[in-house]
Amino acid sequence: MDQDLYDEFGNYIGPELESDEEDEDEDVGRGGGMEIDDKEDDDAEMDAEDDEIPQNQVVLHEDKKYYSTAEEVYGPEVETVVQEEDAQPLTEPIIAPVKKKKFALVEQQLPETEYQMEFLADLMDCSDLVRNVALAGHLHHGKTSFVDCLMEQTHPDVVKREAKDIRYTDTLFTEQERGLSIKSTPVTMVMNDVRGKSFLLNVFDTPGHVNFSDEATAAFRLCDGVVIFVDAAEGVMLNTERLVKHAVQERLAITVCINKIDRLICELKLPPTDAYYKLRHIVDEINALLSTYSDENDEMVVSPLLGNVSFSSSQYGFCFSLVSFAKIYSDSYGGLNEYEFAKRLWGDIYFNSKTRRFSKKPAVSTAQRSFVEFILEPLYKIFAQVIGDVDTTLPKVLDELGIYLNKHEMKMNIRPLLRLVCQKFFGEFTGFVDMCVQHIPSPRANARRKVEHIYTGPMDTELAEAMFQCDSEGPLMVHTTKQYPTQDATAFHVFGRILSGTLYAGQEIRILGENYSLQDEEDSRVLQAGRLWISEARYKVEVNRAPAGNWVLIEGIDQPVVKTCTITEVSGNDQAYIFKPLKFNTSSVIKIACEPVNPSELPKMLDGLRKVNKSYPLLNTKVEESGEHVVLGTGELYLDCVMHDLRKMYSEIDIKVADPVVAFCETVVETSSLKCFAETPNKKNKVTMIAEPLEKGLAEDIENEVVQIGWNRKRLGEFFQTKYDWDLLAARSIWAFGPDVTGPNILVDDTLPSEVDKGLLATVKDSIVQGFQWATREGPLCEEPIRNCKFKILDAVIAGEPIHRGGGQVIPTARRVAYSAFLMATPRLMEPYYFVEVLAPADCVSAVYTVLARRRGHVTQDAPVPGSPLYTIKAFIPAIDSFGFEVDLRTHTQGQAFCLSVFHHWQIVPGDPLDKSIIIRPLEAQPAPHLAREFMIKTRRRKGLSEDVSINKFFDDPMLLELARQDVMLNYPM
Numbered sequence: 001m002d003q004d005l006y007d008e009f010g011n012y013i014g015p016e017l018e019s020d021e022e023d024e025d026e027d028v029g030r031g032g033g034m035e036i037d038d039k040e041d042d043d044a045e046m047d048a049e050d051d052e053i054p055q056n057q058v059v060l061h062e063d064k065k066y067y068s069t070a071e072e073v074y075g076p077e078v079e080t081v082v083q084e085e086d087a088q089p090l091t092e093p094i095i096a097p098v099k100k101k102k103f104a105l106v107e108q109q110l111p112e113t114e115y116q117m118e119f120l121a122d123l124m125d126c127s128d129l130v131r132n133v134a135l136a137g138h139l140h141h142g143k144t145s146f147v148d149c150l151m152e153q154t155h156p157d158v159v160k161r162e163a164k165d166i167r168y169t170d171t172l173f174t175e176q177e178r179g180l181s182i183k184s185t186p187v188t189m190v191m192n193d194v195r196g197k198s199f200l201l202n203v204f205d206t207p208g209h210v211n212f213s214d215e216a217t218a219a220f221r222l223c224d225g226v227v228i229f230v231d232a233a234e235g236v237m238l239n240t241e242r243l244v245k246h247a248v249q250e251r252l253a254i255t256v257c258i259n260k261i262d263r264l265i266c267e268l269k270l271p272p273t274d275a276y277y278k279l280r281h282i283v284d285e286i287n288a289l290l291s292t293y294s295d296e297n298d299e300m301v302v303s304p305l306l307g308n309v310s311f312s313s314s315q316y317g318f319c320f321s322l323v324s325f326a327k328i329y330s331d332s333y334g335g336l337n338e339y340e341f342a343k344r345l346w347g348d349i350y351f352n353s354k355t356r357r358f359s360k361k362p363a364v365s366t367a368q369r370s371f372v373e374f375i376l377e378p379l380y381k382i383f384a385q386v387i388g389d390v391d392t393t394l395p396k397v398l399d400e401l402g403i404y405l406n407k408h409e410m411k412m413n414i415r416p417l418l419r420l421v422c423q424k425f426f427g428e429f430t431g432f433v434d435m436c437v438q439h440i441p442s443p444r445a446n447a448r449r450k451v452e453h454i455y456t457g458p459m460d461t462e463l464a465e466a467m468f469q470c471d472s473e474g475p476l477m478v479h480t481t482k483q484y485p486t487q488d489a490t491a492f493h494v495f496g497r498i499l500s501g502t503l504y505a506g507q508e509i510r511i512l513g514e515n516y517s518l519q520d521e522e523d524s525r526v527l528q529a530g531r532l533w534i535s536e537a538r539y540k541v542e543v544n545r546a547p548a549g550n551w552v553l554i555e556g557i558d559q560p561v562v563k564t565c566t567i568t569e570v571s572g573n574d575q576a577y578i579f580k581p582l583k584f585n586t587s588s589v590i591k592i593a594c595e596p597v598n599p600s601e602l603p604k605m606l607d608g609l610r611k612v613n614k615s616y617p618l619l620n621t622k623v624e625e626s627g628e629h630v631v632l633g634t635g636e637l638y639l640d641c642v643m644h645d646l647r648k649m650y651s652e653i654d655i656k657v658a659d660p661v662v663a664f665c666e667t668v669v670e671t672s673s674l675k676c677f678a679e680t681p682n683k684k685n686k687v688t689m690i691a692e693p694l695e696k697g698l699a700e701d702i703e704n705e706v707v708q709i710g711w712n713r714k715r716l717g718e719f720f721q722t723k724y725d726w727d728l729l730a731a732r733s734i735w736a737f738g739p740d741v742t743g744p745n746i747l748v749d750d751t752l753p754s755e756v757d758k759g760l761l762a763t764v765k766d767s768i769v770q771g772f773q774w775a776t777r778e779g780p781l782c783e784e785p786i787r788n789c790k791f792k793i794l795d796a797v798i799a800g801e802p803i804h805r806g807g808g809q810v811i812p813t814a815r816r817v818a819y820s821a822f823l824m825a826t827p828r829l830m831e832p833y834y835f836v837e838v839l840a841p842a843d844c845v846s847a848v849y850t851v852l853a854r855r856r857g858h859v860t861q862d863a864p865v866p867g868s869p870l871y872t873i874k875a876f877i878p879a880i881d882s883f884g885f886e887v888d889l890r891t892h893t894q895g896q897a898f899c900l901s902v903f904h905h906w907q908i909v910p911g912d913p914l915d916k917s918i919i920i921r922p923l924e925a926q927p928a929p930h931l932a933r934e935f936m937i938k939t940r941r942r943k944g945l946s947e948d949v950s951i952n953k954f955f956d957d958p959m960l961l962e963l964a965r966q967d968v969m970l971n972y973p974m
């Protein structure tokens with residue numbers, strides 16, 4: 001039939017056709033009035049022909065005889081999709097709008113650098129020229145601004161384009177709005193040392209706020225050394241101390257950068273000699289911390305003389321070590337050995353201008369120390385000339401120093417002019433690079449120490465040997481600790497360090513999760529690695545491979561990874577063990593419960609919780625038995641950032657949040673008042689137990705892995721015998737720590753072979769341990785973890801036939817007897833306490849005391865900060881009373897006080913949680929002795945449990961009769 005008879009939509013437009021009158025009504029709208037036979041067999045034919053319509057063709061007529069491709073009708077590149085009716089949910093639009101989600105600053109094109117990217121990639125193959133360094137320190141001590149200075153030297157056009165108030169590694173918009181780093185950000189760059197030799201510096205910029213110390217932990221795991229930043233004016237602060245301790249525990253090389261030395265000149269206005277004392281005091285404080293935390297045989301010392309202390313000012317863009325400053329003299333005067341000169345520029349060493357020699361005693365009483373004379377005084381003079389005499393004497397001084405500025409630069413404002421003069425005088429940060437190169441080992445030099453610390457497998461295998469050698473030809477082993485969201489926050493790129501082998505883009509790899517072991521291989525997946533990048537904060541440099549010793553950002557493998565993972569080859573590396581999960585220096589004790597405003601959006605919230613859980617290393621998310629979704633974090637700011645990400649980035653829905661509460665623990669303060677026993681449901685087994693408190697400090701030792709359950713019995717016995725005075729038999733009969741491997745409770749087998757069949761008891765050991773683990777994970781008071789408790793098995797009657805002593809019989813019984821022993825041992829609640837450090841002027845100290853007293857806080861120390869008008873107040877405050885503390889403090893001190901708080905220890909809540917005589921009245925503040933009861937009842941209500949603890953639930957009838965006979969029931973609720 002002629003195609004001209006039909007328009008572009010398939011409608012007939014030709015001359016009228018003849019039709020039978022009786023069919024006329026039926027034909028309307030069925031093919032433009034064309035004659036159609038309505039016989040059943042025709043229908044059948046048409047149905048058969050329905051299946052034969054060629055793909056991507058449009059039906060032009062009802063009798064299905066004529067087709068035209070979609071391209072002919074609708075234009076090129078048109079695809080026809082045939083869908084079943086109602087296949088698409090109503091909530092989804094037929095044509096969804098294109099969403100442009102952007103949560104971070106991202107460079108679309110690679111900026112110009114001082115070096116070629118090919119050179120950077122080539123340096124990756126020389127692991128001896130690579131340094132993996134973390135920059136860590138207290139909040140606002142200048143780490144991110146320091147990275148800006150490094151970027152300015154290596155990426156000149158990036159800094160020119162960017163506004164000065166946006167810091168380079170603060171890529172997230174939330175970081176820019178808050179003015180503080182939230183995520184650890186890796187940056188790779190090529191820099192030169194004092195001699196002009198190029199090194200590949202992998203720098204991790206970490207947050208300084210104590211709430212985000214988990215980010216520093218994740219960064220430390222991938223580094224070989226750390227540069228601790230200290231503000232010259234504030235000195236060693238709360239987080240400085242914690243990070244030094246953490247770096248020692250992670251076995252990192254430690255160097256120090258005393259930053260913001262311009263504050264000594266411009267703000268505190270200290271004379272040069274006092275400034276020297278202030279700097280020396282900071283170095284002495286850090287050395288005191290290092291001697292406290294490091295082992296006797298591995299003691300570390302930092303000193304400008306050793307070269308592991310440098311001085312800098314991020315604001316004015318300069319950094320120097322003694323050697324790099326001596327190099328300035330050497331370049332100016334010639335014939336001077338900068339290394340020998342540098343050795344005489346710190347400490348009580350004086351220069352005698354007459355004899356032109358250095359001595360340890362001053363020639364005259366007014367003589368200055370060499371550091372003051374040769375370093376601080378020239379620095380003070382530069383500042384004084386630029387700030388004071390811009391127009392008169394500055395041109396002459398600059399001329400003497402060989403610094404040339406044009407007319408436009410001379411007319412700059414004071415701060416930019418001072419920055420420019422300092423940059424031209426000091427040059428590049430060669431002193432910093434020198435410090436990193438000399439005092440932080442390369443990946444190869446540090447490989448053995450690193451692997452011994454983080455690898456869980458044996459150290460005498462070929463795989464371990466390849467990692468010790470940092471062998472890029474060996475079997476692939478990658479340890480990942482961080483995940484960074486893609487630009488639209490729908491997936492993650494996994495960031496890790498290659499310890500041996502070479503990872504290629506598109507390579508098949510095996511991903512081992514944190515729960516993987518050779519016995520239980522369930523937590524492993526085989527995936528294909530996508531693209532590989534070198535991370536440069538705002539932009540990424542794509543590479544086709546990454547050899548051992550380097551950091552790498554991997555695409556497309558985030559699905560099975562939750563926190564950390566181990567990546568290895570698919571075949572030939574079956575004996576690979578995992579790297580240890582991260583060990584944090586703080587705990588998540590603040591809880592919030594959340595739910596979507598629209599209940600139908602619960603799946604979106606759950607997906608968001610899964611993603612936000614990947615993004616924050618220390619975040620915990622769990623579902624209570626009552627069904628509420630609980631998020632645990634380190635503090636208010638931390639949870640505020642988590643909820644922002646959950647709402648805006650990962651789930652994009654409205655979420656309701658309950659008032660924050662804290663995690664509690666349960667403990668005992670006395671030994672059980674009687675031996676508690678429980679029978680299995682089949683009456684064939686009986687276990688007897690008592691509970692008692694652990695010795696002071698033992699719970700912390702278990703948690704910090706000072707003692708480990710994996711040790712052999714002899715070593716375990718010696719530890720408990722010598723340090724905690726246990727008798728040898730009990731020390732060698734420890735069955736388990738709980739909950740999990742490092743839980744602060746102990747299960748001891750205190751039975752005697754003369755009374756108990758040890759062989760039968762050994763057959764149910766695993767079941768009893770499992771019951772103990774279950775009991776300590778959720779205590780009987782309010783289903784919070786048990787802490788600081790020792791459970792002793794005193795007697796056990798075990799059935800002879802295996803069928804009567806199965807796990808189903810023994811595990812719940814072991815849990816029940818642990819609960820009853822616990823309730824008979826004067827149970828108490830424990831609450832988390834924060835350590836608070838407040839920085840305030842002297843006239844605000846009394847207000848700080850007032851605010852702390854209102855919140856059950858107590859001050860442990862207040863002392864002036866040396867060389868400044870500020871005071872430091874150190875105190876403890878219960879975490880549950882810390883909500884709104886910072887706002888309260890600032891209100892009472894007119895914004896002059898600044899505080900940071902971090903989890904410190906667990907402390908028993910005053911009062912008896914089982915005292916039924918206490919009546920809790922709503923909306924009334926409770927006196928201190930009633931707090932334990934109030935906390936327990938309100939926690940039970942929140943979790944949907946019955947109001948009070950009933951011992952009937954945990955005790956058997958024979959046990960209740962025994963209780964009645966001993967007349968101790970009066971004190972306990974039924």
